[in-house]
Amino acid sequence: MTAETIFEYFPNLSINQKEQFERLEELYKDWNQKINVVSRKDIDELYLRHVLHSLGIAKFITFNEGSKILDVGTGGGFPGIPLAILFPEAHFTLVDSIGKKIKVVDEVVEGLQLANVKTINARVEEIPGQFDFIVSRAVAAMPTFVHWVKGKIKKESTHSIRNGILYLKGGDLLEELKDYKTAEVYKLTDYFKEDFFETKKMVYLPLKFKG
């Protein structure tokens, strides 16, 4: 898959956004050679496994101008970087506890001149601030994750849905979500036709969840 597929799924991109998506491959390849943060296979299929997967969140919600989004355990910048390209008017904070991962993210942010991204090298439990939405992929089981972030979600919403967590997850979520009656699960195959998404889901957990 190339950046062209991203443009087909998201047809209203500006020239600048298209260029940013196109540059991602080169930037990640360069930086991954110096500091290995993304597996070889994942780098070869960057647009499918990382970029399009991250953008599953954007098929569910459009982030407003000025809204504040926290990406917890961003690793090499996913889902935060693709979402920050797509929503240049929203503010993204990308946090990870591993310094070398944040170093790669910083280089990609600089390479793309992404003005709406701030990075923090810390455990999420330690950072201050409140956000409209918390996004994440593949970081911790839901109860642990909720425990980390529940004080970090703003009560007042500027979106048409309640503020909360948007979490990209795979596998059987029944057990993990059994205590979260308000959780909504979306299949990414409803948005994207590639086989890769067959096991991929997104969980929306609105504020005022139990946990």
Ligand SMILES: C[S@@+](CC[C@H](N)C(=O)[O-])C[C@H]1O[C@@H](n2cnc3c(N)ncnc32)[C@H](O)[C@@H]1O
């Ligand atoms: C499996 S990786 C996923 C990275 C990225 N979200 C992705 O999907 O490509 C999990 C990441 O979460 C980070 N992490 C785990 N616990 C964390 C915490 N409490 N605060 C911040 N980052 C954390 C790890 O350092 C690691 O980079």
